[in-house]
Amino acid sequence: MRIFSIAPQTPFLPCLVEAVMDGRLLDDWDRTGPFWLSDVTIILPTHRAKDALADAFAAHPDFRGLLPDLRTFGGEVEDEEPFLPPFDMPAPAKPAGRLQRRLTLSELVAAWAGTVQGREAFSTPPTAAEIFSMAESLGTLIDDLLIEERSPADIRALGNEMAQELGDYWQQTLKFLDIALSAWPQWLTDRGLADPAALRRTRLDRQAEAAAFLFGDRPVIAAGSTGSIPATARLLATIAGLPRGAVVLPGLDMAMTPETHAALLDPLTNPHGHPQYGLAQLLRRFGAGVGQVVELCQVQHPRTQLVNLALAPTAETALWSSQRFDEPMLDAALAGVSIVRARNEDEEARAIALAGRNALENKQTVGIITPDGNLARRVAAELRRFDIVVDDAAGTPLFHAAAGRLARQVLNLVTGSCAPVDLLALLRNRAVTLGFERGALAALADDVDLGLLRGQRPGPGVAGLRAMLAAHLAGELKYPARKLSAERGVAIADLFDRLEAAIAPLQSATQLRELSAAGLALALGQAIAAISPEAPLPGREELATWVGDMQAVVGQGHLFAPRGLDGVLSALMAGVEVRTSVPEDRRLDIAIWGQLEARLMSPDVLILGALNEDKWPAAADPGPWLSRGMRLGAGLEPPERMQGLAAHDFAQAMGNKTIILAYADRVGASPALPSRLVQRLDAFAGAAAAEAMRLRGQGWVRAARQLDAVPAVMPAIRPMPNPPAAVRPRKLSVTEVETLMRSPYDLYAKHVLRLKPLDALGEDPDARERGTIVHAIFARFVDACDPAAPDAFARLMEIAAEEFSGLETIGERRDIWLKRFATAAEQFLDFERGRDARVFKRNAEVDGRWELRLAEPFAITGTADRVDLLNDGTLEILDFKTGSPPSKGAMTGFEAPQLPVEALMADNGGFKGMAPARTGALTYIKIGLGPDAFVPSSFALPEGLSVMDVAEAVSIRMQNQIDYFLMRDTPMPARLLPLKTQRFAGAYDHLARMAEWTAVDGEDEA
Structure with a gap:
């Protein structure tokens, strides 16, 4: 069994290429023929790594034009499936879509929420958005069971094994899970479908079974995987056992002692958050120890040792005092490491962008790793000011992309009955044309704003806007901010006609007693197609694809009342991303990667962003369906497992020659802590070294602060105009x-x-307006009535009802004000009657x-x-x-x-x-x-x-x-x-x- 490792300080892919080209990984495979390299198979974790490896081979001086057979774990279904044993196996079932699963599970969640037990489990009835979100998290639990090769029976057994420990809520949840986890497989079977995770596991197992037949004694190398998926680990073990098979691990700690290795295998020591946990588990599956692993490229660097010691298991931190480096060795280990400590996320993004721009100017390659999509978008926005195009691996969620924002504006317009703010927000969106030339529509929007909406309160819907327009043209509006001509009135009426026709399908859908997810998506898609038929709109294709996917699942999913639709839309669009659109004549200058995408990449300058606690690593959240203890009881990995992977990604990245670590003191509106990984690094390196790293990063913070600053602040003077x-x-x-x-x-x-x-646009009646009305009521009463009269209160309330009738478009507010006024009316009459003896005339x-x-x-x-x-x-x-x-x-x-x-x-x-x-x-x-x-x-x-x-x-x-x-x-x-x-x-x-x-x-x- 041939197992190798490439240390973090060694660029992974160039080392792998060199080891293939010089034969170290080929076990005496003949390299004399012109096509020998094409006989080598290399399997990698991601397509990005596969493409980067091809570039690394092309850059090697001995490369002659034929690449190895480069593949990814899981392979390409269409290319490999027919050639995997057993060859007489029937064609696999088609995969069920993620959206399809979410909608199906939402029916189960909604049905459970309506039962007596379900109602007891929720403090308040869940909204439609919450039901769809819970269905998604239930799908994630199903994936976990499939990936970790557990079954619903393991969940079912929890109710018996932990009966004394679980409260009523968890007992009820387990009963629901028993139903849901049985109903979902049956639903798949009835339709001839399968979960993608199950199909991937089957394909990996078939690849493992076929490996001996497919590769024989030819070289096959599996590189860069930690084997966190059991099926992948089995494939790695099979490859390692082939005659010329080899497994190349990323960043195994070669200095790991047998005691540490044993501790990482003992669940009682809670090792799941350690960066070496996954590799230790993989070695156990191989039946190997650290001593049987060979370091592929012997490049010694003290930083890797420092990081491994800093991230040691908790029990070993007691040894830090004897393990700390002397000053020269510490300086060598941390040379090239800078820490950016920003005041907030905005400053962090700007500092990262400036560091990336500086590297580009120095002809260096740049990679940015962050698990925070919001920070990635901030960095991309900052880089755009320098005309730098970013390759954002994660993309932008459709819900937040331009097409998603337009969808939300249209939805808000309809659900808000064409409220002034929603109407103007939509009309001022540059992607909206409604069949007009964009400049003409912008001019009409100004007319609608100033001529009809400022200081006015239109009735609901397009009908209310038309009534407002008619009142304006008839001269019945008081003090409009802009007087409209009859010609402009005709143009605005045409605008309202087009708008009404465009939103009619969505208007009809939202008036239904119950709405389906597909019905909402189709109506929204029709409205957007009419409102923005041709204008450039990032995310338009992804939105159209999403609508098409929803159309394929008509009749499925939880039916819901048309309320809180913005949240429903967010839940339904979850997981749909819009990738960066780059003109053909432009190249991608800087890559922003997620943690998985960044594995095996070695740019000249590597920047790690969002190194805040609960971001990198993310909080250990077991989800709503099982507690941490219940996950362990069912044989699933605890949520800390993802923290271990995040820690491994951090340790791998720290091997880069030049690295910048960035975090913010405030995230959103709240104070934030640096990541535990940074805190561990600080604690082991010592206060002086920690301060030195921040001083090196302070230059980027200063530059970020100065970017939009002015050289000197000249206080404005008090304006003192002097007209004639x-x-x-x-x-x-x-x-x-x-x-x-x-x-x-x-x-x-x-x-x-x-x-x-x-x-203010769309301003609701406020205290000032209420005060004006109340003044008018008292004035009319004093002029026409006697406060001492027996019917004074009734007369006062009659006048109040007439004055408040002007608020008929917001009847609920009118009724509240009128009811409150009844108390004020009694106080007013008592006040006036108390003055009767000394008042001659009011x-x-x-x-x-x-x-x-x-x-x-x-x-x-x-x-x-x-x-x-x-x-x-x-x-x-x-x-x-x-x-x-x-x-x-x-x-x-x-x-x-x-x-x-x-x-x-x-x-x-x-x-x-x-x-x-x-x-x-x-x-x-x-x-x-x-x-x-x-x-x-x-x-x-x-x-x-x-x-x-x-x-x-x-x-x-x-x-x-x-x-x-x-x-x-x-x-x-x-x-x-x-x-x-x-x-x-x-x-x-x-x-x-x-x-x-x-x-x-x-x-x-x-």
Whole structure:
């Protein structure tokens, strides 16, 4: 039995080529003829490795043009199947598709979830998306059983063997698994299908049986496999026993002691997460020890020894103190190793991209390994800024690719009844044409946005959009942001017709009581074909293939109510990837590999990304169907086995001459730890060496931070426009008087530039709108009704029902507001009845205008909530507020001028229909449901001053500011007197770039 190993520090494929060309792996096979190399068979784990090996042979100086017979484990079904014994074996069953299995198992999961036992197993009934996801994880368990050659009987036995240890939940789960794992094979048999994992196992076993006949005494080499699949391990053992067979292992620790080897074979020591665990198990299957393995290329490097010691079994870490390297040896081992410690994933991706770009500039080959697809896409995006094309082995999940995003937008549009945000998101997607030229559609989208949707609330569906368009053309819309011509109206109507026709199949599907997965996919595919018939769209082919696959399984799968369809789509698209599309005239500059794809590859510079705990290695998750102990009890490998493979991949990669390890201190919004593999390396190497590796990587971090930085930060200055006095306003509302005091710039933007803030797209009714409606209700009541009347409450609620009827398109919100208003109505009536004895006449929503005696005519206008004439002949001005009244400090500091200015307006006869009168009280009334609702709050006056004294002081200050800022060519600064308690952005703060030059303390005023 001939077993070899290539150490991590040795480039695997070049070493393998050299060992074939010089005959070391051929056992005296004749190499004199011109075609001798074609008699050699080499079997490798992946197609990528096979292609790379062909390139390595072509680069060898003795290569003469004929390659060996290069194959992969499992082989090509069509090429090998007919030539494998037994030759009279009937044709194997066709493989069942992954999607087909997911849908079939979803029916079983859904049926179980509906039983009494299933309902007890879930805290809440599972959604359709959760059912499809659980079906996928159940399929993974079936694969595990097939790959590790266990049967449903092993699962069934758990219920008896572990009955005392398992709770009710696991007992119920095992009962379901017994049903599901029996029903699925029967389903396959009934249809003449088989699981792909079972077919692959059978094919590997047939290859092992045929090896002696196929190869005879010709050389056959199996290289690069760890034998983690039992059937593969059997094939490796068969090849190792052939006359000229050889197995070449990747990175076996040749210094492994018999004690360590024995510990890796003992499940009680929990060795599954160790990088050598898989190879130790493979040697046991061979019946061999480490001493029987030959190092193929004797290239000594201390780094491999260092990594093996750093990742030693837990029991052996006690020996570290005696095993640590001296400084020269440590420096030699870690030369060429850098660690990038980034603040977040974005910085990590940018640093990786810059390191890769630098290697390309130095004419070096570059490989990037990461198990994190999100990081891979970030790196690819960063490299695109340098026009570097990336070969991403994993690709982009279809759900997140451009075609998948378009599918989600279409789905959201339909399920959201053409809500404004969803509509504009779809129309602004560059892949959407609806039969228009793209520029024309973009112009129509602007018209729909500004002419129909801003500040409006269309009804549901395309019918609601048409009604909004008709109201606009008829002049019935209040204050549209853009006036549309009749010609543009015709074009928009055509757009709505096309959109309605495009989404009609999906609209019909989502209105069904129960929807199937295939029905959803087919309707979605039809909608996308109509919405985006020809525009370039990455992932279009994969989406079409997915729709075709779904069409082949019509009638299968769990039927579900059309709710939460975005999650359902994600679950149904799981496993479908969109590969990088590269123009024919471009080459792939940098490869991004997954851990499996990276095995055996040896670029000049190798970068390992996402070396964070729970990413590399991933968390040991046994899945929802079996606990870790149950997996072990059933004879399955525990989830830590995958961590062992990840550790082996890390150890292999560490053999590269130049390597960069990268991780982030924050992943998403949470703090993150470096991988345990990096922590082990740090701990063994020591603090000084760990710091030195990070210092070498710090250059890439600094470069990443500087990439988008500016050489010097020049703080923005407060904007102070200075338009001619003649164009400044000659009229202010009572609320704008405070704006003049606090931020003259806002008046410049509003009255000089004539900029009006756009309402947020699709904005729901909020507190401001509710407050406007409530003010209107109270005003109508005060003008027409007596609070003391027996039917006052009924009359108030009738008025409220009429005012809230404007919210008929969102009936649920209307009903809630109306119910809450009933409590406020009772409080309002109690408040008004308590004032009856001193109020002579109530005046609601009183319009006012006050002409000031300045150098030029100037007016103050406004509408007071209430101006009540009291029995003593004075006035009380009331301001009903849904928010909070001004702070005491603002009132005593003359910084809340609205009510004092209204008092001045009343004193000067400015209120319509009211004679001049002095004001004796200014009062705030909070509208709400809390204990402070409708409790009067008097305007805080400075000590010793009356209401009219304060009003006069405000008048002097107001007129001085009007004269200074509006009557002269004086700069109009922004946020001259900021309100510290303001918790929302002003209408023009973004225009003034306020965040760039100012900050306001957040404490409350006294």
